[in-house]
Amino acid sequence: MIQRLQPRRSPPFCVLAALSPIAAFLPAAAAEPVPPAREIFAPYPQQYPVNAYRSASGAPGPMYWQNRADYRIRATLLTATRSLSGDETIRYTNNSPDALDALWVQLDQNIYRANARAATVSRYFGRQHTEGDVIEAVSVQEGGRDIPAAFVVSDTRMRVALSQPLAPHGGHIALHIRWHYAVPGPWGGRTAVTPTRNGDIWEIAQWFPRMAVYDDLRGWDTLPYLGNEFYLEYGDIDYRVTVPTNFIVAGSGALQNPDEVLSMVERQRLARAGRSDRTIMIRTADEVKADAAAAPPSTTRTWHFLMHDTRDVAFAASPAFVWDAAHMHLPDIGGQPRLAMSVYPVEAAQDGRWSRSTEYVRAAIEYFSGKWYPYPWPNAINMAGHGANMEYPAIVFDGIADAGKKLYWVTTHEIGHTWFPMIVGSNERRAAFMDEGFNTFIDTYASDDFNHGEYAPKRDSEYAPGGGNPVEEIVPLLRQPDAPTILDEADLVPYRWSHTVQYFKAALGLRLLREQILGPQRFDLAFRRYIALWAYRHPSPSDFFRTMDSEGGEDLSWFWRGWFANNWPLDFGVSSIDDKAGTVTLVSKGGLVMPATLRIDYADGSSRRMRLPAELWQQGSPVTVGVAGAARIVGVTIDPDHVLPDVDRSDNMLIRPIQPAATAPTPAEGH
Structure with a gap:
């Protein structure tokens, strides 16, 4: 995601994560004493120790384990009451060595409650409110029957008691939850209803109760959701969404029933797009306007999606969507071509604002796939709506007004999150730099590559006086001894510092590591190895540091200590x-x-x-x-x-x- 330094929209979700720190406007502070060389070069004390689960080389250890959560969800969008209701079954597999006497579930919609912790500690979630997740029923399947389970909701978490412990080393259980919630208006950001002239756009994310992570680092990771994104288990998500008949639904994963929800013309156009390097219109602006002039239907239809090996899914639904698509030059999946797609209202089509969106999606995915790690899913979607500038697996939410360079940069950044943290499943709520910083790093190079540098270098001139050298723009931060460090936990970093530290400094650190310390050849081999080792797994910062040391062939203790663990200046x-x-x-x-x-x-x-x-x-x-x-x-x-x-x-x-x-x-x- 990107964070705007001075948000023009709420909340602080994703912005143009360019190399341009707010710290450039801060006054210099008194310098700290220079640490002795023996401290600068001492072996770096990693936060997490080596053991059977995590190796000294940075690789998963011989006994590494990870739990799994597979979902079946049926949801209905109720436009009259502006709400979403759902019925889901979670098949949870306990691969840990521990028996579990309870399960913890994340209820992200509770962040919008008036009494939510985020309402008082966040500058963005205390303005307007909903009732959050209304849990209608919770049960556990035992002996083929649903047995009601006792549960306690605490802020954005729910603890479900089990009548008998869930066995370790592969024990599994089916948890059934029925729920509903009111969808916020545009102020909701990550889940919102945005009005357009041809109908509302429903942007539905962080929408279903999801399993908290139980890992080898701290057991249940139950940090309350205060706005700093996700930490989720992997699995398959099979979901159905019922909407009015005139809606188009764009969702994570592969559409399972195109014959039931798409017209023959739309299916034919999608088939053409699967063979085309040029963007093909699936639903035109004229068709949207013609449909909007007709009487609204009283019937519904259900869209069925399936996504494998994912942490999450999101979708958007609207009668107002213009829809286009193009082929991505990646290996087919199951004989089906891969598609880059965009959905946007007629307003976003004006003046060519979103006419190149699918080109940007395709270019980003092809570049990142060739450079770092293959894109795993059948399609990728860019959606124009409220403008939360936010990433989810295979779909990203951007702004109707975005255009040109800004649209390219935000699209590429959000699509880049496919690799961090959707493939490499780091804990964004604790170590934000492992997704925001790493992603900002890779998308600066993507900007250099796109169309012979059409939008290069990646800058955010609105916040960078003179748009100068990024190593000089970081200097004001390095002059602040009281500034937070990259390794500070995400919720502990004051908002005024978050972009500067978690995005800019972390990304610049990787550029320095690549270009000045290891060199591109050694760095690229080591970074690719890190991604491959931890794809669909949960690395810690220590795992990253150890991998880069081992695979890069350097003891980088002095760099991890100086740049990541401290805010030491270079002079x-x-x-x-x-x-x-x-x-x-x-x-x-x-x-x-x-x-x-x-x-x-x-x-x-x-x-x-x-x-x-x-x-x-x-x-x-x-x-x-x-x-x-x-x-x-x-x-x-x-x-x-x-x-x-x-x-x-x-x-x-x-x-x-x-x-x-x-x-x-x-x-x-x-x-």
Whole structure:
């Protein structure tokens, strides 16, 4: 998701996660003392220990386990009462070594209750309210019968007591829940009803009770939902949605009954799109307007979707949808071509605003699939609505008014979340950088790649004065000793810092790791390995750090400590030149160190560059480096290309004046 730095819409869901920090506007703070070298370079103490579940190499351990949740859901959209009702069965499999005497379920709709914790601690969820999830019945299947189960709702969680413990190592149970809730208006953000001239758009996300995660790190992870997204189990989700007959439903997963819900013309157009590199209209703006002029139907129909190996599903439904699609150059699934699709109201089609949306979806998925890891699902959808700018598996919610560069950037960012956290299932509620930062990192390169750099570089000029060098834009943050760190838990990061730290600094850290520390070849191999190891699993920050160390071939303790665990500044300088000894003296005045380039200029006009490793500073500062050449040294510059986030460049260059050659004295004039 993207967070707007100064949101024009509520809530703080997803924005253009570009490299442009709000910290650029903050005043400088007093510097902290420089830590000693033995602290900077000490082995990094990982948060989570190595054990049989998680290996020292960063890979899942030989006894790694993960529970599973499969869902069957029947839901009905009741437009007259603006509500959604559902009946679901969760088949929960306990692969842990522990017997479970209760189950915990997430009820995200309760964030809209007046007494929700988020109503007081969040600036976005205390404005308008609903009753949240109304739980009508909870039961557990025993002996082929539904037995009512005792349950307790606490904020956005529900504890369901079991009459007997659920067995470990593969024990399974069927949990049945019947529920309904009022769908918020546009203020709801992640689930909303948005009016358009040809009908309402129903944006339905975080809509059904979902299992909390039980893992090897902390057992049940029951953080209340305060707005910082998800941590969910994987499984198959089979869901049916009943809507008025004139609605189009765009949902996560593969549509199972196209013959029942699509016209013959729509099916024929979809078949053409499956063979087309060009975007094909499935439902045109003229058809939407013609349908809107007809009397509303009194009948309904049910759309049936199935999605495999997913953490979640979402859908959007409306009579107002224009619909287009194009083929994605990916291997077919079950003999069926893969489709990039967009649904949007007529308003979004005006002035060509959304006419390229499907092109953007297709380009992003093809690029990320080729660069990092294959896209796993049959289709991908971009939906124009309220503009929550929010990601879900195989469908993303963006804004009707988005267009051009902004639409490309937000689409690519939200689609990029397919990889983090939809495939690599990190815990967004605790370690937001593992989805927002990693995703911002990969979509900066996607912008460089798209259409020969049409929208490159990825910037957010609205918040970046001058739209300058990103390593210089991070400097004001590094000057703030009281700023939160990347590793701070998501709910503990004040909103004014969240974009800067979780998106920008984390993404810039990976760019520095790729371009300045490991190099693209080593980094790309290690990062791909991390994704492959943890696809459809639950990595911790320690698993990521260990994988990059092991696969990248470096002990990066100094980098994890300086950039991720602390907010230490980098401050290199050149203090002196000894021409006789052919040496220069360098200083490091911050806790962060990095490999750096040193340029030496000589009196004969020549120059050379030296690459200085981070280990140069293992014995402390200052250090002396030999730079003798054939001619006298006249200048030395550290980081001449400004690729490092040096907080004070005033001493990065030392120039010695070139003395003129001696000349013979002029004879005195006679008298």
